[in-house]
Amino acid sequence: MVGSCNVDLVVRGATLPRPGETIVGEDVVRLPGGKGANQAVAAATLGAQVSLLAAVGRDETGEFMIASLRAHGVDVGHVQRSDRPTGTAFITLDQNGQNQIVVAPGANADLSLEGIDLGGFDVVVAQMEISATVVADAANRSKRFILNVAPAGPVAPAVLNQCAVVIANEIEIELFDVAQLADCIVTLGARGAVHYQKGREVLRVGAPRVEVVDTVGAGDVFCAAYAVQLARHASADNALRFAVTAGALATRGVGAQGALPTEKEVHEWLARAS
Ligand code: RIB
Numbered sequence: 001m002v003g004s005c006n007v008d009l010v011v012r013g014a015t016l017p018r019p020g021e022t023i024v025g026e027d028v029v030r031l032p033g034g035k036g037a038n039q040a041v042a043a044a045t046l047g048a049q050v051s052l053l054a055a056v057g058r059d060e061t062g063e064f065m066i067a068s069l070r071a072h073g074v075d076v077g078h079v080q081r082s083d084r085p086t087g088t089a090f091i092t093l094d095q096n097g098q099n100q101i102v103v104a105p106g107a108n109a110d111l112s113l114e115g116i117d118l119g120g121f122d123v124v125v126a127q128m129e130i131s132a133t134v135v136a137d138a139a140n141r142s143k144r145f146i147l148n149v150a151p152a153g154p155v156a157p158a159v160l161n162q163c164a165v166v167i168a169n170e171i172e173i174e175l176f177d178v179a180q181l182a183d184c185i186v187t188l189g190a191r192g193a194v195h196y197q198k199g200r201e202v203l204r205v206g207a208p209r210v211e212v213v214d215t216v217g218a219g220d221v222f223c224a225a226y227a228v229q230l231a232r233h234a235s236a237d238n239a240l241r242f243a244v245t246a247g248a249l250a251t252r253g254v255g256a257q258g259a260l261p262t263e264k265e266v267h268e269w270l271a272r273a274s
Pocket of ligand 1: 007032038217218
């Protein structure tokens with residue numbers, strides 16, 4: 001995984017505040033997060049061997065993030081230290097588990113892939129909380145590259161052409177022309193996900209019903225699960241079914257990493273559904 005490491009400062013309120021509104025929420029909770037770190041621990045929990053290429057600050061938060069990655073079995077040998085503070089995400093949740101997130105990238109902006117050989121990884125996944133240059137570099141040097149265009153931003157056509165698959169949610173995909181993407185998956189939250197090839201819908205999968213506590217990080221678990229399945233040579237259809245179920249199961253706990261499913265759990269849910 002090539003991506004961000006953030007500490008998530010999470011506060012739950014009755015509703016999400018409107019612009020200009022102040023609401024009173026519950027006690028703030030500090031949790032490990034960041035799309036790169038979330039995807040790395042999710043893939044490791046699904047049984048994959050995972051390295052995270054990321055940058056954290058020389059601060060206590062950086063130590064907290066590294067300890068959390070290690071505890072999940074993620075290789076942190078390529079986690080770099082920056083003079084900027086560790087990335088922080090300010091997350092507001094409402095009672096239905098919907099969220100709003102503002103990220104202060106800090107050290108994530110300093111990540112560099114210089115001197116790192118990406119050729120040894122079966123699949124490389126990146127997201128967009130790091131610099132566009134690093135994303136382009138990763139796309140160039142990976143055997144199989146997956147780009148999760150989250151948060152959404154412009155991506156050079158050359159980078160999009162190098163992607164085995166582009167993964168986006170319904171908001172993020174608005175920035176792209178699906179017809180121009182060879183393979184693209186759009187996640188639809190509780191409605192599952194859809195796979196397009198050059199703009200043509202090839203598969204749509206519904207999500208299992210679960211009791212949703214917190215949707216933060218569900219997309220990350222989806223991406224990790226899809227990448228793990230591709231690395232294991234699953235068919236694109238099976239990979240999509242697996243990833244949709246994994247993403248749904250991830251919404252059952254608090255925090256982006258609070259309900260990471262194991263491979264066995266995902267297969268049990270898939271077997272129940274068939
Ligand atoms: O995708 C969820 C993640 O987005 C959070 O963990 C937060 O850190 C932001 O990066």
